[in-house]
Amino acid sequence: MEKSGRIEMIIGPMFSGKSSELIRRVNRYMIAGYKVQAYKPRIDNRYGTDVIASHDNEKLKAVAVSHVGQIYSRLEKDTAVVAIDEVQFLDDGILFMADWLAASGRIFIASGLNLDFRGEPFPFMGSSRTMAELIVRADRVDMLSAICTYAENGLNCGCEATRTQRIVNGEPASYDSPLIMVGASEAYEARCRNHHFVPNAPVLHLR
Ligand SMILES: [Zn+2]
The missing domain is CATH 3.40.50.300 (P-loop containing nucleotide triphosphate hydrolases)
Structure with missing residues (x-):
């Protein structure tokens, strides 16, 4: 066969x-x-x-x-x-x-x-x-998908998470942060689209 x-x-x-x-x-x-x-x-x-x-x-x-x-x-x-x-x-x-x-x-x-x-x-x-x-x-x-673990006032989001949140020194990682940061404390969390934060990301414009 x-x-x-x-x-x-x-x-x-x-x-x-x-x-x-x-x-x-x-x-x-x-x-x-x-x-x-x-x-x-x-x-x-x-x-x-x-x-x-x-x-x-x-x-x-x-x-x-x-x-x-x-x-x-x-x-x-x-x-x-x-x-x-x-x-x-x-x-x-x-x-x-x-x-x-x-x-x-x-x-x-x-x-x-x-x-x-x-x-x-x-x-x-x-x-x-x-x-x-x-x-x-x-x-x-x-x-x-995972489950979004973003929490506000002690309440978990709980939505379907399709994204990975990178957290460096307790803050959402900047868009331009290097992939490897020596000496930084890093963590990752599963997040839904609404709770996925990327400071300094290019803004999406509709023309
Ligand atoms: Zn969420």
């Missing part, structure tokens, strides 16, 4: 359960006897380098890679599924790699942030190309 490859994307803000969904989907294939190779960008050291882990402690063995070429060089002939967590932190070579893997009859499943803290398409490492290009290539896209 000829196998048909595909690209599946799991996207959304932080705290929307993307890694859990990736692990769940990959586990189904492993139970069915498919050979899986899982990867994560080396930059993401939250839970060690050799596992994909969700916030609720599910784990999947994965290889940490620092560029997309390492996914190709490690690819084994009989691998049916290639899974990648936090795919937005890789280089834009992933755009070609995803199409190539699908064309070779493999299932490519990736999870990642669609938007950066500014609410703009997440750019691949060192590139002007973004996650948007990978998402539009997909055969299936699941966009997950």
Whole structure:
């Protein structure tokens, strides 16, 4: 039987359960006897380098890679599924790699942030190309949401959150703040559109 490859994307803000969904989907294939190779960008050291882990402690063995070429060089002939967590932190070579893997009859499943803290398409490492290009290539896209944790007078918003609020030293991060700020205390929260604050963002004008 000829196998048909595909690209599946799991996207959304932080705290929307993307890694859990990736692990769940990959586990189904492993139970069915498919050979899986899982990867994560080396930059993401939250839970060690050799596992994909969700916030609720599910784990999947994965290889940490620092560029997309390492996914190709490690690819084994009989691998049916290639899974990648936090795919937005890789280089834009992933755009070609995803199409190539699908064309070779493999299932490519990736999870990642669609938007950066500014609410703009997440750019691949060192590139002007973004996650948007990978998402539009997909055969299936699941966009997950979190719950907005903005609170006013002790009341939580509780709306569906589609954005990630970056907070630096207790304040919403400025549009032009660098991605890495040495010595600053940083936090991230899931927010709805109304409660996503980006000081100094370009104003949208209707002409
Ligand atoms: Zn809200």
